[in-house]
Amino acid sequence: MSVMSPPxxxxxxxxxxxxxxxxxxxxxxxxxxxxxxxxxxDGIEFHPDGSLCQYSPGPADAPIGRDGAWRVAAEDTLEITSSRGEDQFQIVSIEPDELRLRPRHPDPVPSSRR
Structure with a gap:
């Protein structure tokens, strides 16, 4: 995957x-x-224009969508911004029938600094 053109x-x-x-x-x-x-x-829908919709279960388990944005932050990293905040995910693989993402969490703050 190139930085400018996701598959x-x-x-x-x-x-x-x-x-x-x-x-x-x-x-x-x-x-x-x-x-x-x-x-x-949960779910997510990516659009070519950089917008997205994140889905989470709502009442009666029906999905509720929240608008957001995505961008390729590095060769193998997606950055997602929505009302949930900002997250980064390593793209492990993208196939027509499977997407594998590894969350990139910020380093935890040492307990002495809390």
């Missing part, structure tokens, strides 16, 4: 399949993929 597979609605997560990597599948039953799932 076209990114531009769809992805659903977090938490039961497939492993070693700190979040696994997402296309929203129209057959998935095991779950009580609400």
């Amino acid at each position: 076209p597979e990114l531009f769809q609605r992805w659903v977090h399949v938490h039961e497939e997560d492993e070693a700190g990597v979040r696994v997402y599948r296309p929203a129209d993929a057959p998935l095991p039953p779950a009580r609400g799932r």
Whole structure:
């Protein structure tokens, strides 16, 4: 993936399949993929113009979308900004049927500085 041109597979609605997560990597599948039953799932939809919609379960587990923005911050890093704040994710892989992201958390503040 180049900094200026993410692969076209990114531009769809992805659903977090938490039961497939492993070693700190979040696994997402296309929203129209057959998935095991779950009580609400988070999701994200990337648009080519740099906008996005983040989904989280709402009342009755129906998804509620929140607008945001994304950008490629480095060769393998997506930066996402929304009402949830700003997050960075290492892109582990992008395939037509699977997106794998590893959250890049800031270094924790040492307990002596809290």
